Amino acid sequence: MKYLVILIIFFTNLGSSIDLTRQAPIEKTVFLKGKIGLNHFYEPNELIFYTGKLYKLIIKNVSDSKHYFGSDLFAKSIFTRKIQLTKNTNKVAEIKGIINEVEVWPDEALEWWFIPIKTGIFLDLKCNVKDKETQLIHSEMGMKGKIIIK
Ligand SMILES: [Cu+2]
Numbered sequence: 001m002k003y004l005v006i007l008i009i010f011f012t013n014l015g016s017s018i019d020l021t022r023q024a025p026i027e028k029t030v031f032l033k034g035k036i037g038l039n040h041f042y043e044p045n046e047l048i049f050y051t052g053k054l055y056k057l058i059i060k061n062v063s064d065s066k067h068y069f070g071s072d073l074f075a076k077s078i079f080t081r082k083i084q085l086t087k088n089t090n091k092v093a094e095i096k097g098i099i100n101e102v103e104v105w106p107d108e109a110l111e112w113w114f115i116p117i118k119t120g121i122f123l124d125l126k127c128n129v130k131d132k133e134t135q136l137i138h139s140e141m142g143m144k145g146k147i148i149i150k
Contacts, residue, residue, distance in 0.1 A: 020115050021081045025056035032060065032067040032104060032143075037133030040067065040143040042125070048148045049116045054081070059102060060109040067138065069112075070101025071125040074147045077118035084111040116149040 030047060034040035040063065049055055059069050075098070083095040083102065086109075104110060125145035127138035134141065 020052060021054060021079075023054045025054045025113060027056045027058065029058040029060060030069065031062050032069070032127075034063045034065070034138075034141075034143070036064050036131060040065070040127060040129075040131070040138040040141050042069070042127075042143060042145045045125075045145040046148070047125075047145065048150065050150050051116045051119060054113065054115050057112040057114070058109055059104055059112060061104040061106050064106055065129060065131070065138075066103060066105045067129055067143065068101055068103050068127040069125070070128070071122050071145075071147055072100055073120065073122040073124050074149075075100040077120055077122070077149055078114040078116050081113040081115065084113060086111070119149050122147045122149075 028047065028049075031043040032040075033043050047057075061067055080097070080099050083099055085092040085094075099112070102110060102112065123144075123146055125147055127143040129138045130136070131138060131141060
């Protein structure tokens with residue numbers, strides 16, 4: 001009888017304490033592209049994520065100007081595990097806490113590790129950097145995007 005009770009306790013506890021931040025990450029990359037004076041954009045400009053999964057979103061700037069990747073609505077719908085910086089494949093830093101926006105310089109990248117916790121369609125992904133030639137904000141030149149959490 002004592003063993004049966006122990007067994008029941010053991011089995012009812014199984015699966016009740018999964019640390020979602022410790023699962024293998026799903027890797028995705030978003031490129032920050034464009035040319036000063038011409039255009040600026042995200043590629044892809046639509047990102048889809050699923051709740052409960054751990055993502056490693058690589059934000060890579062392959063353009064000639066710095067860019068923001070920021071969406072307040074998206075930031076409120078995820079749990080950020082960390083922002084990770086690497087230099088020549090070596091880890092340089094990890095930043096933890098609530099993040100709303102990141103800024104990446106030309107030819108650099110960072111990793112945003114997060115778990116979506118709330119579903120929604122967010123249309124506020126944009127870059128607020130001003131183009132040096134046109135004096136327009138990058139979002140006005142096309143640097144906008146949509147994030148969907150299913
Ligand atoms: Cu930009």
